[in-house]
Each structure stands twice: as structure tokens, then as C-alpha cells.
Amino acid sequence: MIFKGKTVLITGAAGGYGTRLTQAFHEEGAHLILHGRNIAPLEALKATLPAVASQKIALFDRDLKDQTFSSALKQAIEHAGGVDVVVNNAAEQGPIGRTWEVDPAAWAQTIEIDLILPASICQIAIPFMIKKGGGKIVNISGGGATGTRPNFSAYAAAKTAIARFSECLADEAREFKIDVNAIAPGVMPTRMYSGPITEADPFAEPVALCLYLASPQSNGVSGKLISAIWDKWRTLHEAPIPADTYTLKRIIPPTVPA
Numbered sequence: 261m262i263f264k265g266k267t268v269l270i271t272g273a274a275g276g277y278g279t280r281l282t283q284a285f286h287e288e289g290a291h292l293i294l295h296g297r298n299i300a301p302l303e304a305l306k307a308t309l310p311a312v313a314s315q316k317i318a319l320f321d322r323d324l325k326d327q328t329f330s331s332a333l334k335q336a337i338e339h340a341g342g343v344d345v346v347v348n349n350a351a352e353q354g355p356i357g358r359t360w361e362v363d364p365a366a367w368a369q370t371i372e373i374d375l376i377l378p379a380s381i382c383q384i385a386i387p388f389m390i391k392k393g394g395g396k397i398v399n400i401s402g403g404g405a406t407g408t409r410p411n412f413s414a415y416a417a418a419k420t421a422i423a424r425f426s427e428c429l430a431d432e433a434r435e436f437k438i439d440v441n442a443i444a445p446g447v448m449p450t451r452m453y454s455g456p457i458t459e460a461d462p463f464a465e466p467v468a469l470c471l472y473l474a475s476p477q478s479n480g481v482s483g484k485l486i487s488a489i490w491d492k493w494r495t496l497h498e499a500p501i502p503a504d505t506y507t508l509k510r511i512i513p514p515t516v517p518a
Contacts, residue, residue: 261288261289262288262289262471262475262476263285263288263289263290263344263345263474263475264288264289264290264314265289265291266289266290266291266344266345267290267291267292267293267316267337267340267341267342267343267344267345268285268290268291268292268293268343268344268345268346268347268474269292269293269295269337269343269345269346269347269381269385270282270285270292270293270294270295270347270349271295271324271347271348271349271350271378271381272295272296272349272350272351273292273294273295273296273302273305273349274294274296274298274301274302274304274305275349275350276463277349277400277445277463277466277467278296278349278350279305280463280467281347281349281467281470282294282305282309283308283309284467284470284471285345285471285474286309286310286312286315286317288471289314289315290315290345291315291316291317291318291340292315292316292317292318293318293320293336293337293340293343294306294317294318294319294320295320295321295322295333295350296319296320296321296350297321297322297323297324298321299319299321302319302320302321303319306319316340318336318339318340320332320333320336324350324373324377325369325372325373325377329377329380330380330384333381333384334384337384337385337388338388342388342389342391342392343385343388343389343395344389344392344395344396345395345396345397345398345474346381346382346385346395346396346397346398347398347400347470347474348378348381348382348397348398348399348400348422349400350373350377350378351373351374351400351403351415351419352369352370352373352374352415353370353412353415354366354367354369354370354374354412354414354415354418355367355370355414356411356412357411358411359413362414366414367413367414368414370414370415370418371414371417371418371421373418374414374415374418374419374422375418375421375422375425378399378422378425379425382397382429382440385397386433386436386438389433389436389438390436390438393437394436394437394438395437395438395439396438396439396440396473396474396475396478397426397429397433397438397439397440397441398441398442398443398470398473398474399422399423399425399426399440399441399442399443400419400422400442400443400445401419401420401422401423401426401442401443401444401485402419402443402444402445402446402487403415403416403419403444404416404417404419404420405419405420405422405423405442405444405485405508406444406485406487420508422442423442423485423508424508426440426441426442426483426484426485427483427484427485427507427508430482430483430484431483433482434482434483437479438482439473439478439479439480439481439482440482440483441473441478441481441482441483441484441485441486442484442485442486443466443469443470443473443485443486443487443488444485444486444487444488444489444490445465445466445469445488446462446465446466446487446488446489465488465489466488468488469486469488469493472493472494473486477497478496478497479497480497481496481497481501483507484496484501484505484506484507485506485507485508486506491506
């Protein structure tokens with residue numbers, strides 16, 4: 261029971277990846293704060309979880325764009341007695357098409373939902389983590405952060421920014437024993453993707469990576485963008501990681517003078 265006694269906040273909990281994360285954290289003993297836009301899917305998800313007297317499950321239904329979101333979330337965390345782990349999973353795919361042809365308001369809204377609001381959640385959660393002596397933040401990136409994604413520029417730009425934000429926040433929070441990382445989960449059958457899937461269980465590795473980064477096993481691994489599919493992440497804690505590894509960086513040609 262890796263997370264026994266720990267409180268985990270998962271945004272977008274009722275989605276495909278969010279559901280699997282919820283189930284996995286619950287199996288490992290966590291108290292849960294489950295966020296979603298609507299209460300019905302959250303209640304349906306809660307009903308699928310085995311009732312365990314020692315585990316609390318709080319449902320937090322509030323649209324990320326709601327002006328009362330921040331104050332309501334703070335109250336929810338206070339009621340839960342704090343928070344140990346935040347998984348910023350909620351996202352919006354945004355407008356599809358060439359950047360100059362899509363609705364500018366929809367483009368800006370995607371940046372708000374996929375970047376600004378996850379950052380706001382971190383701003384709310386970190387003071388609670390400091391009081392507890394540490395914590396873990398896992399931000400879901402991918403979707404254009406490691407390569408271009410034409411016709412999804414708002415989503416890709418926000419997810420790239422989330423990776424850099426995670427690097428900055430990791431440096432800021434390091435002295436408080438708060439680890440912050442971003443995940444590139446790979447292709448999963450969610451409402452934002454309807455293409456072909458080759459893996460038998462495409463959620464397995466992304467879920468396992470998230471649990472690893474949220475657990476004490478990965479203590480000290482921070483400020484990284486880690487691929488669930490490509491990277492050998494299970495042993496990251498065994499040796500120091502070079503500063504520019506698993507980060508957004510510029511590769512300088514060898515012919516350029518230092």
C-alpha cells in the first residue's frame with residue numbers, strides 16, 4: 261500500500277487515463293480528491309471502487325473555467341487535511357486546423373485550460389505540501405511537447421509549456437522536498453484520440469510511471485519530462501541524472517564554438 265495515509269488529487273479523474281489512475285491510487289491505499297466537470301461521471305467512478313473504511317474519497321465537480329474553481333479547490337484540500345500528490349491530468353484538445361484559420365478565442369481557451377489552470381492548481385497545492393514537509397506533482401505533457409503537432413497548435417503549445425513549467429517549478433520547490441515532473445504518456449484510447457492502438461493495454465505504462473513519480477521510490481527525481489513508452493524510467497532513482505537529460509533543451513551543433 262504505497263500511498264496509505266496519503267491524499268492524492270487527480271484532475272480529469274473520470275476520463276480514460278484518469279479512471280485508470282484513480283483505480284491504481286485507490287488500490288495502493290490513497291485518500292482521493294477526484295475532480296471533474298460534472299458530478300455524475302465522478303459518482304459513477306466512485307461506485308466502481310471497493311469501499312474501504314480507512315480510505316476517503318471526495319468528489320470535486322467544478323469546471324476549470326469557473327471563477328470559483330480556485331477557492332473551491334482550496335476548501336476541498338483543507339477539508340481533506342492537505343494534499344500529498346497532485347496529478348494534473350485534465351486537458352482540452354482545443355480547435356483543430358491551421359493556426360490562422362481556427363477561432364482565436366478557442367485557441368486562447370485551450371492555453372488557459374491546459375497550462376494556466378494546472379499552474380494555478382500547483383499554486384494552491386504547494387503551500388499545503390510545504391506544511392506536510394514535501395509532496396509530488398505530476399503534470400501530463402506529451403501531445404506535441406517532444407515534436408510538432410500540426411493543426412493542434414494550441415494543445416501542443418500548452419503541453420510544451422507544461423514541460424518547461426514543470427522544470428521551473430521543480431527548481432523553485434526543491435528545497436521543500438517537492439518533486440515536480442511531466443509525463444509524455446504516449447497514445448491512449450481517450451476522448452481526445454480515436455486512432456489505431458497497438459498495445460494490448462495502452463494505459464499500463466503511463467499509469468505505472470505516474471505511480472512511480474508520485475511514490476517515495478522516485479524521491480529526488482524532479483524537473484524532468486519522461487516518456488512512459490521510450491524511457492527506462494524504472495531505475496531513474498538509482499543514480500544522479502545529468503542536468504540536461506529528460507528536459508527541453510537546444511542541441512548546439514559541434515561546429516559552433518563554445
